[in-house]
Amino acid sequence: MRPGRTGSVVPRGLAPIALVLPGFVLAALIILWPVLQLGQISVSEVNRFGQIRGFVGLENYAAVLADPDFLASLLRTGIWTVGIVGGAIVVGLPVAIILHQDFYGRGIARVIVMLPWAVSITMTAIVWRWAMNGESGMLNSGLRGLGVLDTNVTWLAQASTAFPMQILIGILVTVPFTVTILLGGLSSISDDLYEAARLEGASTWQSFRRITVPLMKPFLNIAVVLNTIYVFNSFPIIWATTQGGPANSTDILVTYLYKLGFQFGRLGEASALSLLMFALLLALLVLYVALISRGEADR
Amino acid sequence: MRSGVLAAAATFALTGAASAQDLRVTVAEYSSATGPYFEDVARAFEEQHEGANVQIEVVPWDVLLQKLTTDISGGSAPDLSIIGTRWLVDFVNEGIAAPLDEYMDDAFRSRFIEVFLEPSIMDGSTYGLPIAASARAMYYNRALFDEAGLDGPPDTWSELMEDADAISALGDDIAGFGLQGNQIETDVYFYYAFWAYGGELVEEDGTSGLDTEAGYQAAQLYRDLITAGATQPGVTGYSREDVQNLFKQGRVGMMITAPFLSNQIAEEAPDLDYGVAAIPAGPDGDRGTYGVTDSIIMFEGAQDKDVAWDFLDFLFQTEQRAEFTQNEGFLPVNQEVAEMPAFTDNADLAEFTALLPDARFAPVIPGWEEIAAITSNALQRVYLGDQEPKAALDAAASEINAILEN
Numbered sequence: 010m011r012p013g014r015t016g017s018v019v020p021r022g023l024a025p026i027a028l029v030l031p032g033f034v035l036a037a038l039i040i041l042w043p044v045l046q047l048g049q050i051s052v053s054e055v056n057r058f059g060q061i062r063g064f065v066g067l068e069n070y071a072a073v074l075a076d077p078d079f080l081a082s083l084l085r086t087g088i089w090t091v092g093i094v095g096g097a098i099v100v101g102l103p104v105a106i107i108l109h110q111d112f113y114g115r116g117i118a119r120v121i122v123m124l125p126w127a128v129s130i131t132m133t134a135i136v137w138r139w140a141m142n143g144e145s146g147m148l149n150s151g152l153r154g155l156g157v158l159d160t161n162v163t164w165l166a167q168a169s170t171a172f173p174m175q176i177l178i179g180i181l182v183t184v185p186f187t188v189t190i191l192l193g194g195l196s197s198i199s200d201d202l203y204e205a206a207r208l209e210g211a212s213t214w215q216s217f218r219r220i221t222v223p224l225m226k227p228f229l230n231i232a233v234v235l236n237t238i239y240v241f242n243s244f245p246i247i248w249a250t251t252q253g254g255p256a257n258s259t260d261i262l263v264t265y266l267y268k269l270g271f272q273f274g275r276l277g278e279a280s281a282l283s284l285l286m287f288a289l290l291l292a293l294l295v296l297y298v299a300l301i302s303r304g305e306a307d308r
Numbered sequence: 309m310r311s312g313v314l315a316a317a318a319t320f321a322l323t324g325a326a327s328a329q330d331l332r333v334t335v336a337e338y339s340s341a342t343g344p345y346f347e348d349v350a351r352a353f354e355e356q357h358e359g360a361n362v363q364i365e366v367v368p369w370d371v372l373l374q375k376l377t378t379d380i381s382g383g384s385a386p387d388l389s390i391i392g393t394r395w396l397v398d399f400v401n402e403g404i405a406a407p408l409d410e411y412m413d414d415a416f417r418s419r420f421i422e423v424f425l426e427p428s429i430m431d432g433s434t435y436g437l438p439i440a441a442s443a444r445a446m447y448y449n450r451a452l453f454d455e456a457g458l459d460g461p462p463d464t465w466s467e468l469m470e471d472a473d474a475i476s477a478l479g480d481d482i483a484g485f486g487l488q489g490n491q492i493e494t495d496v497y498f499y500y501a502f503w504a505y506g507g508e509l510v511e512e513d514g515t516s517g518l519d520t521e522a523g524y525q526a527a528q529l530y531r532d533l534i535t536a537g538a539t540q541p542g543v544t545g546y547s548r549e550d551v552q553n554l555f556k557q558g559r560v561g562m563m564i565t566a567p568f569l570s571n572q573i574a575e576e577a578p579d580l581d582y583g584v585a586a587i588p589a590g591p592d593g594d595r596g597t598y599g600v601t602d603s604i605i606m607f608e609g610a611q612d613k614d615v616a617w618d619f620l621d622f623l624f625q626t627e628q629r630a631e632f633t634q635n636e637g638f639l640p641v642n643q644e645v646a647e648m649p650a651f652t653d654n655a656d657l658a659e660f661t662a663l664l665p666d667a668r669f670a671p672v673i674p675g676w677e678e679i680a681a682i683t684s685n686a687l688q689r690v691y692l693g694d695q696e697p698k699a700a701l702d703a704a705a706s707e708i709n710a711i712l713e714n
Contacts, residue, residue: 058377142545143540145553162542166544167545252491255544255691256692
């Protein structure tokens, strides 16, 4: 082949395919193959050790959809995901803005905010479980010391106290990652813009509304999408604190899935449920991305 | 060159397979002593059996069934494994557990205390050997009983209720009856009263016994204890370990649990003045304790069943059994071990052994874990006050009947 000519080993039309192919093969191995396996199990009669015994069509799906615990867990998963993803943004944005300012000790402050990220979520959840113990927990003794409580609260004994606490723990462990993304976004905004705004007499609030928020949008979107994927399927916090109890009242879909599959041995239904969850999450994200891109096209 | 490497690799793989004296054993982690104990046994066995190579894998209880499920479906099951005997029916129905009768002679059989070997026998074949056994009895705090002016542990549930009230009145931080309301065995804690009121988990007609007078009365009893303030507050937040911790701190008058609490008290709260008594009886004198055994099973797919059996034979010799039973605080399953002074002189254990004639084991039903979960959920609703005993148990019974019909 002579240099300077536009040409390649493969014909022009096939080039994109050739470039996509290695990535596709890798994704297929890691994602598609297990999904196909799940698909097969979900339409089969399976014994509790995962050995397939026959074809049952959509029976497993029907059984999952008819289960009242499924609907309750679905609703709770919605609250869980919106609560944590929203909470992490609400807490993370101010924290990121503060950490973006130049102040003495900023390096240490950044490390402290990021530290929870370095600890395994399961460990964090177990420590919180101890802290929320009704009789010997730090939380009760702290709140009593401050005079907020007169009597001990058994935080994990009922969903009305357990589930909000679990969401708070979820926010706590999601904030470091969110702050990291948002800090990246903030440092990409040129200082010149703020300087220009100040010269024009804009207040701090106006700079925030008109410069920071619009320019941060892509980063907020990334944080929302990645956190949603992660939180929707997050297992350790709920499992380590209440195991979805009492009486399934703090189950989200993924803990319910675990019970179906590994405690009750109903692997067929568990496979069906996990495919439903996969489809649901995919649909939500496609919808979200579509909404964003339409919003951008409108501008 | 390349084919040479391949040939070498193939030879290596072949020799690897040929030295198939590898024995993979999965054991449940009962305490921090379990792993080291089995490692020692494995090394001692290897010394006697040339070429044997025993690999011990220690797995926490919570994930044992999940791990075995994954291993079996992936075709990499171990040769021997400890399982909860209540899971055995699933392993037998699916042809995963191997029958052991061809290896067992009468001398071997007679090593065991009959009642513990029985749960591992199905359709006339023995599929597992009882590696661990326990029963339940009532622990009571003598100091609190004295302080409340009571002379001894209650013998019936109505006496228990009065005693629990009296002890609870001693202080805000003290509860008369420690009631478990969370996590594994929440249902079992209810069966103690349920059996005393004459209940049966599965009735003769093959349906659940929860929706009977015995069920309603037992659930109402626990509910009354909670509303009277005779239990620790927030029972649905307390697992068995949590209640045991309260007992060790001297803040609970009575609780029902397994013999291993004695070991824990000796280690963590040696000054605690406590006693062990029978589980209280119901109005008609009925009484029941929960007997539990864990079995060690051999897999049908075991590489070398003879070596696997030799290891089991070695494991169930008196010396090995005595050390294990003492380490973990279980009841002896070997006759000879039970007759050793360390066990006959132990007053706590004597109480447990005396209850064995009343011991009931988890029914041999596929799907027992799910039935237990349904029962626990119903009880938690009763304990929380979300549902009346009758409504909760009737709903649970109809769910359970659907499983029992299959």
